[in-house]
Amino acid sequence: MRLYIVLRYIGLVLLLNAAFMFVAFLISAYNADSAMIPLLLSSILxxxxxxxxxIFVAPTNDLSQKEGYVILVFxxxxxxxxxxxxxxxxxxxxTVVNSWFESVTGFTTTGSTILTNVEALPKGLLFWRSSTHWLGGIGIILFVLVIIPTLGKTRMFLSRLEMSPLAKTNFHYKSNKLLRVVIFVYLGLTLVETVLLYLFGMSLFDAVTHAFGTVATGGFSTKNDSIGHFNSLAIEIVVIVFMFLSGMHFGVLYNIFTFKRVKWYKSSVLKFYFFSILVGVLLITISVKGTNYQTWGESLRFSAFQLVSLASTTGFATADTTLWPPFSIMILLYFLFQCACAGSTAGGIKVDRMVIFFKSMRRQVKKLQHPQAVIPLRIDGNPIDEETVHSVLLFIVLYILILFVNGLLITTMGVDIMTAFSASAATISTAGPGFGVVGSESNFASIPDLGKLLLTFNMLLGRLEIFGLMLIFFVRSWR
Amino acid sequence: MGIRVKILLGFFILAFMLFISGAISIFELTKLSKAVKMMINDSYRSIDYSKQMLDAIERQERLILFQLGNEQAENKVCFDNIAGEFKMNLDSARANLTFKDEVVLIDSIAINYTLFEISARNYLEGGHKQLSDYLNEVYPLMLVTSDQIKKLMVLNQRELYESAAFHESSAQRAIMPGLIVILTSLLFTFVFTYLIHHYFVSPIISLTKGINDYVKYRKPFKVTLETKDELWSLKESIFNLIDASKQE
Structure with missing residues (x-):
């Protein structure tokens, strides 16, 4: 493996980071706040x-698979x-651990925070915090690939590594077009949401930072009470719509926005994503009506926001879900597993895998009825090969196993079961808030340092779809 | 870009990082040292003013008691002088506020002392003086005022201790920027060393091996270099030299 090539590409990614730090510094300088020197120094370093x-390493067009993965993970x-x-x-x-936690949760778009008072942060630092979401949401490598025009084959190769394996199959474009589609949708969503939030009463700064948080499905807010701070139905509706859209496959969104003649509404993944959320919202609305909220309107408003927020792995909040009935919490927990579609900025198991999982379950039942039958698994008429089905099932099992082991380890640190397991689920799915002490209206400050480090590992596993990060531990044995 | 420029640039960046580290450390530690010095001076002054006020009010009490046994005109003059001293110290303490809660206590001292002063003057200027009058009217006010002054002293002492503890943790924070820059410089040094080894040391080794192989075993001189810098020119020159020697 050519380490110097790896260093070159990591260098490019760091330069992009430095540019955003510098923008944050400019905001800090404009507001003359206390984050000016830290941001400038960080940017320079x-x-x-x-x-x-x-300046040492010349660009190259031939990257090996191994080098690609090492570049990606590092x-x-x-x-x-x-x-x-x-x-x-x-x-x-x-502290050192808290900074690491906040940085990882930002870049992986998890959106969990250790801050007890977000509003105490200077604007420059708040912008940097939201920028980490925006950079991480689309995938830092993809950003670099778009900015650097002369990467040729390398561009195609790295972009394929950065994306979820399931997302790739749904993109029917060549690499350059694919990158343009992703960036077009990402920038478009950010811009439109910023304008709408600004029109509905947010300051420009809040509109930009919240748009970053929504489109990246991150969930960092500039307010202690998250979106609940604004207490505006219009803002909540805008955020719900954009959280939902950001959880969709970007290729599908591109087709919708560009009025392509593709029957996107027939996609079983999209239908599953939409209807599962709809059913979830209805069930929670019924559950919280009377116990937590007096009117149907209020119940629908709060349940829709919290559920779409978790289902899209964003993590914004307008209510404390910890106080909801256990039935509602269980439904929310299910969506912490399912999450949104592949090809979006969301983490978690993803709807695509859930669809394959449910279809393979149905196929298994049919096979028991007709042992001799050869029943191919199809999605939207396209056959799914056995290798994909096996990898999906393995992914789900591994996902739950990691979640369980991490939850178990956190309970050994004196954290209660609900908090430990929901924190583990919320971080591996990159959703953000869990339940118990780490609920939607609280933070991760009370988790012990070792627990925070474990949770950051979870976030990275979730963001790199488990195998991506695991591969790096076996890089020496990779020929 | 030539070897000389690349290496110079590397060392320049390293030197720049170390300069930043040093500058930040000096800046932060100077800031901290100034803050600690200011805090100690302010607290010390506040404690000193409190002591002076306490001393003044005790002296005033003694004068009242002297007056009870042996009435003298100079005692009243002396009482006025001490009252002036007390007010001067009180004003100084007000001008030297170190903590938020101090102003409340100073206001309280000022009010209580005024009440004590009025009561004491009435007592001194009155006709027949009884000890019971003093104990019932003047002494309780004196006690309240002294109590407030002692509270001010305790507050300053406690805040001094708490500030010292805070500055102790600030010291750790102050060294953090320097430490971060040093760690980054260290990381940079590793990268720099690796790149120097890969782009300069390894090609020199390859060139040396290529020449030795040619001289000893007459193996053809085939060395590939990735960059077009001074080493590449050297390789070309060696190749030309070997070529020329072959033709001779």
Whole structure:
């Protein structure tokens, strides 16, 4: 493996990070807040380390699979490492572990926070915090690939590695077109949501940061009470719509926005995503009516927001779901597993895998009835090969196993069962808030440092779809 | 870009990082040292003013008691002088506020002292003086005022201790930027060393091996270099030299 090539691409990613840190510094300088020096220093350090390999290592067009994975995984790790610098230099509640947690939760678009008072942060740092979501949401490598025009085959190769394996099959474009589609949709959603939020009463700063948080399905807010702070139905509706859209496959969104003659509404994945959320919202509305909210309107408003927020792995909140009836909590927990569609910025098991899982279950029942029958598994008429089915089932089992083991480890640190397992589920699915102490209206500050480190590992596993990160541990045996 | 520029750039970046680290450490520690010094001075002054006020009010009490046994005109003059001293210290304490709660206590001292002063003057200027009058009217006010002054002293002492503890943790924070820059420099040094090894040391080893193989075993000189810098020119020159020697 050519380490110098790996260094070059990680350097490019760091330069992109440094650019966003510099924008945050400019915001900080404009507001003359206390994050000015930390952001400037972080930006300089990140730029220097990122720039240096570029003057030594010439660009290359041939990357091996192994090099690609090493670039991908180390880019994420290094970006999270450098991303914690502004927090660490600023101080306040940010210890070393807390800074690492906040950086990882930002880049992986989890949106869990250790901050007890978000509003105490200066604007520059709040912008950086939201930027980490925006950069991480689309995948830091993809951003670099779009910015650097002369990568040729490397561009295609790295972009395929960065995306969820299920998402790739749904994109029917060549790599360059695919990148343009993803970026077009990402930028478009961000821009439109910013304008709408601004029109409905948010300040421009809040509109931009909340749009970053929504489109990246992250969930970092600039307010302690998250979206609930604004207490505006219009804002909540905008955020619900954009959370839902951000959880959809970007290729499908592109077809819708560009009025392509593709029957996207016939997609079984999309139908499952939509109807599962609809059923979930209805069930929770019935469950919380009378116990938590007096009117049907209120019940629908709060249940729709919380459910779409968790189902799209965003994590914004307008109510404390910990106080909801156990039935509602169980439904929300299910959506913490299912999450949104592949090809979006969401994490978790993903609807695509759930569809394959349910269809393979149905097929298994049919096989028991007709042992000799050969029953291919199809989605929207397209046959799914056995290898994909097996990998999906393995992924789901591994996902639940990791969630269980991490939850178990956290309980050994004196954390209650509900908090430990929901925190584990919320982080591996990159949704953000869990239940118990880490509920939608609270934070992860009370989790012990070792627990926080475990949860950050969970987030990275979830963001890199488990196998992506696991591969790096076996890189020496990879020929 | 030539080897010289690349290496110079590497060392320049390293030196720049170390400069930042040093500058930040000096800046933060100077800031901290100033903050600690200011805090100690302010607290010390506040404690000193409290002591002076306490001393003044005790002296005033003694004068009242002297007046009870042996009435003298100079005692009243002396009482006025001490009252002036007390007010001067009170004003100084008000001008030297270190903590938020201090202003409340100082206001309270000012009010109680005024009440004590009025009561004491009435007592001193009155005709027949009884000890019971003093104990019932003046002494309780004196006690309340002294109590408030002692509270001010305790508050300053406690805040001094708490601030010292806070600055102790601030010291750890102050070294953090320097530490981060040093760690980043260390990381940079690893990257720099690796790149130097890969792009300069390894090609030199390859060139040396290529020449030795040619001289010893007459193996053809085939060395591939990735960059077009001074080493590439050297390789070309060696190749030309070997070519020329072959033709001779």
């Amino acid at each position: 990140t730029a220097l380390v990122g720039f240096f390999p570029l 880019s994420w790790l290094v970006v999270c490492l450098f991303g914690m610098l502004p927090y660490l230099l600023w101080g306040g509640e940010f």
